[in-house]
Amino acid sequence: MRSLSTANVEFCLDVFKELNSNNIGDNIFFSSLSLLYALSMVLLGARGETAEQLEKVLHFSHTVDSLKPGFKDSPKCSQAGRIHSEFGVLFSQINQPDSNCTLSIANRLYGTKTMTFHQGKNVTVDMMYQIGTFKLAFVKELQMQVLELPYVNNKLSMIILLPVGTANLKQIEKQLNSGTFHEWTSSSNMMEREVEVHLPRFKLEIKYELNSLLKSLGVTDLFNQVKADLSGMSSTKGLYLSKAIHKSYLDVSEEGTEAAAATGDSIAVKSLPMRAQFKANHPFLFFIRHTHTNTILFCGKLASP
Incomplete structure (x- = not known):
């Protein structure tokens, strides 16, 4: 859980600094956990260089380092899958049956x-x-x-x-x-x-289109119809992310x-x-x-x- 928390904080501050430099003098507000989770779902279906770029930007190297020897390359539990299991534990701690906004x-x-x-x-x-x-x-x-x-x-x-x-x-x-x-x-x-x-x-109440921000952080192939590799989602050629919007x-x-x-x-x-x-x-x-x-x-x- 600590590895996911570390990734969350580092990714949050990366996004904040990009938004801050591009919106000088403006109010800023976003959910770092929501963004992290949404992009981690994309990571589940990403392969090759597309997956590597996402892992680096999301700071998921922390989760790899925390794996036991011999488990990092285990075919039974991919890194992205393990990350999602950690998200499940985290959300169960945050959410309560009677919780509201x-x-x-x-x-x-x-x-x-x-x-x-x-x-x-x-x-x-x-x-x-x-x-x-x-x-x-x-x-x-x-x-x-x-x-x-x-x-x-x-x-x-x-x-x-x-x-x-x-x-x-x-x-x-x-x-x-x-x-x-x-x-x-x-x-x-x-x-x-x-x-x-x-x-x-x-x-x-703020809405951001995050394509350029994510590209600045290092996620480039995902938005390129030729380079994006989302073959873990579908065998369809030319599958890519056209727009990332956060409100x-x-x-x-x-x-x-x-x-x-x-x-x-x-x-x-x-x-x-x-x-x-x-x-x-x-x-x-x-x-x-x-x-x-x-x-x-x-x-x-x-x-x-």
Whole structure:
């Protein structure tokens, strides 16, 4: 399961950086787990160079490395098949028989205040606020706060990366990778404390056509009618992927969130007053993740509410 989680985080951040570079100044939101799963289904039917490109972009080399000696080339269980079995275990942990699309914050953000959101130009927005006990860390090197808002069942949480002081989000984005993400959000670096949280209400509904993004990452043959090898799906010649489209929706309000689709000198718990302030009145990054497996379900950037 750890190998799939690692692939998920690395693929998520690859996609985020591509979207971020191609949509400068815009809000970003997508489901990394949905994309990973959809492309892994294509991988089941891919062969040759097409399959190799997909495996590399999806970072499934981690799953190969975790296989026992002699099992990697086993005809009884292909690598793609094993990946799907891991997905099955993961989804069984995430999904509950009575689950729905609405995720309720464990400590709901009651009340609203009007506040200025600084985004190059200032706009007035409704900010939710509450005083509660949350996990919080401060990354000194980047002047960044890391806040975790748990959902009711404690299986999922929202992680927010917020620059503070004179820092800006570009500095965080430049340093963001799978290693730093795990380091910044690890339980050893997050301390529970009383926090006054200010978070804007926001809704995001974004649709992406991902052909060019996936090509940039290295999946090229899949979109080429001549080069694509999907012979594991069908013997029909000329089978290829014509278009990859991803659409996701997010609504963050007082009622919760509705969504569809290491230690070191650089990290420390800041010496804060008895009550810490977390004021998200400027652009930030956020992630909704499965706590037990550290799998990222959704990733986004709020540039403007």
